[in-house]
Amino acid sequence: MQKAYVHSYFGGPEAEHFADLPIPAPGPGQLLLAVRAAGVNPVDWKRRSGRRPAGAPEVLLPAVMGGEAAGEVAALGPGVTGFAVGDAVLGGPSTGGYAQYTLLAADAAVRKPAExxxxxxxxxxIAAATGYGAVRRLALPRGATLxxxxxxxxxxxxxxxxxxxxxxxxVGSAAEGKRAAVEALGVVHVASGPGLAARVRAAAxxxxxxxxxxxxxxxxxEAAGLLADRERLVSGADRATVGALGGAPVGPVRDPRLLGAVVELVRTGVLDPMVTRVVPFARAAEAVRAVEGGHTLGKVVLEMPPPAGPPGVAAP
Structure with a gap:
């Protein structure tokens, strides 16, 4: 058995709790991952509350929370090649990241460099791949202002x-309390809140x-009104509104090519993921509340305890 952090029904934070669950067995094309760390994202609590994108598969309860994880390959499903037990990988798990073990599609896994x-x-x-993919999708010419x-x-x-x-x-909008951190990234900060468009025009x-x-x-x-070309508008927060305004939602992030490019940017020092808070797995609720509050700067991560024990290795 393993420890996992789940929600047993759709609702508020009271739906969350720890559970003892069986260690999943990797099926064809899957890796069993011994999770070392799991990212915490707004989508985690939104799914717990019952929000589900159109066309998304039904969620079976209790559901393990968490959509991104990094860890070591603990077992291979039938037909998996190119990976070995002990390999360090990362990706978007199919059975939730807030657990000591999770499943990850081998064709979506990306190797973690030692650096x-x-x-x-x-x-x-999720977050870094979304940000990278969104900027690439806009395809702005050098010298342009985003x-x-x-x-x-x-x-x-x-x-x-x-x-x-x-x-x-x-140019970036954020709360006044985040000004120093935003400007440290080389961003021209403008305060969030009503009247944003006027402040952006003054700044740019x-x-x-x-x-x-x-x-x-x-x-x-307000932001859309600043653009002459609405094809240069993407949103990761409001699919319906951005479509009505002539823009587009950010594209899918479950692309190992995008993720591999992001990993390389981190390895070479171009991109700092800005992990600002590392929380022990035993305090998972605290990590989710920090993100659910909406005022976190950078990223929150759950650090996992040692693996629950040898799960066995399935032959390719």
């Missing part, structure tokens, strides 16, 4: 570092060429 820590690796599959709303979170922090690497200038008098929205709602409406 990248477990805690850094664990926050790359506005990132909600720049202080995990996706925004990653995008704000990738953009200068591609020759872009960045030459205009905004692209927008990565991570807030949605009225903020997205």
């Amino acid at each position: 990248v820590s477990w805690t850094d690796a664990a926050v790359l599959p 506005l990132i709303t909600g720049v202080g979170g995990g996706v925004g922090v990653a995008a704000a570092q990738v953009a200068p690497h591609l020759g872009l200038s960045v 008098p030459a205009g905004i060429d692209g927008v990565l929205d991570l807030v949605g709602g009225q903020v997205l409406h």
